[in-house]
Amino acid sequence: MSTATVEKETTGTPDGGSAASHKISVTFRLRRFNPEVSAEVTWQDFRIDIDPKERVLDALHQIKWEEDGTLTFRRSCAHGICGSDAMRINGRNRLACKTLIKDLNPAKPITVEPIKGLTVLKDLVVDMEPFFQAYRDVMPFLITSGNEPTRERRQSSEDRERFDDTTKCILCAACTSSCPVFWNDGQYFGPAAIVNAHRFIFDSRDEGGEQRLEILNEKEGVWRCRTTFNCSEACPRGIEVTKAIQEVKRAIITRRF
Missing domain, CATH: 1.10.1060.10 (Alpha-helical ferredoxin)
Known part of the structure; x- marks a missing residue:
């Protein structure tokens, strides 16, 4: 199981404080599957620094853009209207764009996996x-x-x-x-x-x-x-x-x- 870590930012905020001061270190445990590489399902941990008021979708973006570009998931409007980013988060079906990190007990690893009952195509994407x-x-x-x-x-x-x-x-x-x-x-x-x-x-x-x-x-x-x-x-x-x-x-x- 691999772990990725992001260094804390030090950019300022409008009130003169540090942006990093609002962030916490959170572990995201993602279910990974790529049929082009292996038929086996694996779990991969990513430890990132993020504001707990951000959404799970924001965390997935950060992981994909800064840590592992091969991570695959669906999203579109990012405002709870398109429904494309439904996934299992901590064992419950939720929209990643409507789920705040602070509501998920971020002191423990946050698990993210595809919804059940439909064939998984890659990572968090299923055949709809x-x-x-x-x-x-x-x-x-x-x-x-x-x-x-x-x-x-x-x-x-x-x-x-x-x-x-x-x-x-x-x-x-x-x-x-x-x-x-x-x-x-x-x-x-x-x-x-x-x-x-x-x-x-x-x-x-x-x-x-x-x-x-x-x-x-x-x-x-x-x-x-x-x-x-x-x-x-x-x-x-x-x-x-x-x-x-x-x-x-x-x-x-x-x-x-």
């Missing part, structure tokens, strides 16, 4: 295609009949509120990859796909609810859910994922939505 295929399979778009309208399709505030919670999904896969059923059976649609089906099933303007319910009533649909609440706990947007799944189950039974 099965996840997105399940998303596409539930038809996550408005289905209507008749001619194209000449004005927007209006609905009441109450109708909009009915599915407001599930519009917050950013497709980060944190919920799906926290699900034990998904870990053991990659055929399960998973929480994220069901959440995005919910968003349209309960939309008063949509006419494809019956089709989606039939899809989710199949063997690998909502009935595989074991209500462990892992998905709700993992969601970085606070969506009540388990509640949404239960509402879809109820709609399948009652055909009321």
